[in-house]
Amino acid sequence: MPSSSALPLDPLTRRTALRAAGAGALLLGTGGGLAGCRSAVNAEEGSAGPKRGGTLTIAINQDFTPALLFTQTGQSLQNRLIYNTLIRYDDDLEPQPELATSWEYAPDGKSITLKLRDDVTYHDGRKFTADDVVFAVENLRKPERSAQLAATAKAVTGFEKRGDHELVVKLAHPVSNLFDLFEFMIITDRHSVEDAVKGKKLNGTGPFRFKRWRPGTGLSLARNEKYWKPDRPYLDAVELRVYTQPDALLSALRSGQAQLSYHVSGKHLATLKSSSGFTIKQYDTGNGAVYVGATLDEAPADSKAFRQAIAWAVDRDRVVDQALGGYGLASAAPWPKSSPAYSEANRTHYTHDPGKARELLKSSGVPTSRTLPLGHPTTPLHTAIAEIVQYDLQQIGIKTELQPFDPASFQKKLISGTMPTLWVNGHGFAQVQPATLAVSAYPFNEARNTSHFRSAEYTEAVQDAWRQKDADGAKAHARYQKISDLLLDEAFIIDLAVQDSVQVAAEKLRGPALTKFSYLNLDDAHLV
């Protein structure tokens, strides 16, 4: 057996060992060896000036998907960077001018006259006109665009152009969420839209020009020098960088490689909260809500008492604390606080009361001996919520078996209505006009939903709330309350918590803002 001391080699003693160690350190210090060149870390920070200039890097958890440009997804940040919308909502859901400078509803609510900005050009130099708005509405109606606001776009029956910058939009009937459409609908270049959905050319009127999209890496945008807002934007460039792993995303922020993210997971938010160098901002307008769904044509979920028992059984505060990292609002109703349909009574309609849940099950005589499947997507958030729900249901005698599905399989089941008896998921569209939830979010759709819930009363309430000119006021609120009452009573979707959008920004970044549809607005953003 050879021994390592078989050959005493003097040169390989301490001196050589030190040399070798030095060589190893040199390898590790190659980054430092390249210090004469630019630093990849500093390059990310950009040449930040006090107000103007600099590159902002945003850490995103999923890549831009060109084919989903017109669909609201978990990552739509780029939409308000490259494009504009007709209006923007303020915090009170009051529309404010963007590409439309003013608007006037016809008294019968069957048309609206829009006056458009006449000083707007696309990034390629073409002038923005009313034809672009006509195209945008018609584009959203196409089924292949899969836009959630398609129902509202389909209520538009015609257009009347009055010159290049005035447009009358005619409607089949008044719709209370017309301004949701105007906030949702990005105004793309009609001549290059097919290139846009392939990720080749994204030509808009927004504050940043499309430079390049590298699949798996992200989007590169540069300042639009001819932006219609004077002296905006401040930033020279924006990079959206993909970090699919939550840990990698957190590291990008903590190392200063990225300065902004809306995709930090709940458990990591606690880490960042306690470390300096970041500001964390909550948008209580909501980032959707998490819920337990029930398939009504399968026993025992066909029993209203059974569904209501589930609504009483789940500890919503625990869902907020443990799964959402504390950034959310425990709520039995889907509405965030900024919604016209929000009320404290709706929010606390069901609270954590296992005794009441057991009593309800006992009095209704619903059998609970069978172990029920509880489906959920394999994402960490939904898995955590499903585990909490499973535990809480076990406390009232309902046994469940978790059924994890990868996101694509889950989506197939969701939109084809083949979910197991119970499932956990998230929904959007409660943050805008309440009618949008019931006509655009599939779980709540009165005509066709995953739960197979049908009710003439619900249909009437939804259509009544939708086919109105006024979205606000006492009558509108009464109509929204009717929808809330039905949702809470029928409990085919059992809301658990409204999720906040959480913005994590480096301290030196000022001014980023999200629209109601989670498009990122960086018009006023700057690095200090």
Place this chain on the structure above:
Amino acid sequence: MRGYLLKRIPSALLVLLLASFLIFAILRLVPGDAAEVLAGPDAGPESVAAIRGQLGLDEPLLAQYASWIGDLVRGDLGPSYAIGGQVADLIGDGLGATAELTLGALFFTVTLGLLFGVLGAASRRRPVRVVVHALTTGALAVPPFVTGVLLVLVFAVGLSVLPSGGRVGLLEAPDLELQYLLLPSLCLALPSAAVLGRYLKDSLERAFAEDYIRTATAAGVPRRRLLWRHALPNALPPVVTLLGMQTGQLLGGAVLVEAIFAWPGLGQLAEQALNRRDYPVVQDLLLLLVAVFVLVQLLTDVVYAALDPRIRWE
């Protein structure tokens, strides 16, 4: 020889054809398709049907298969369904990124492996050998997802001297790219370097025990010369064989490291494509892997036949 090669090619093509059929069929058995993914969570059946029609997913399966193979034969990989862009570009970019990462890791594997091996075998200082042993044990025992996180915490978050993840492209900014490459390639290389180092150490120790080393020592050959000129060249051949095998492992391990460091290589592409049911990307990627395997087998057979005439005559 040519005749032998001609005999082998049809069977290779047959393997490729069968593999393509299996890949196509298995993917279609997985629930969900690209149209359902692209339609989004609030889509109705009309949206799914429209997208399915656009992608050609409403055609009979055999027609879809024939269209895919036909396009492949013409050298046209076509567009991606769900990720976006052209499949050839996606695979080309991913391949480039993974190759770059693997080459970077190979560099560290060789360098650190030599360092570990030589120090472990030739140093007469026990503390040095103990340290080397501990380092190689640690590199072998700690999985890359832990090493990766530690490297990021130290060099990116703590010292802020290297980026935590991502890639800029070697041709666009070579100086930045090297900095992006450093941590993932080191993370990927450490277990292989430890294996290589230990193997080299054993190999060197065996060489040191040989008579010719003893004779050379007696003849007064300087000890450093003994190591570099005599022992190491004789110890290296089996190590080189091992390095070949380790290179294959580096390619496989790259998938995990890519995720930790947001490195947009083939592993990331495959995961993304599979999650979105992007059939063309997954199909072409898998078939590419099969094709590489078949080609290597074919080349191996040819080399064997060249070395052993009996095989050609069979």
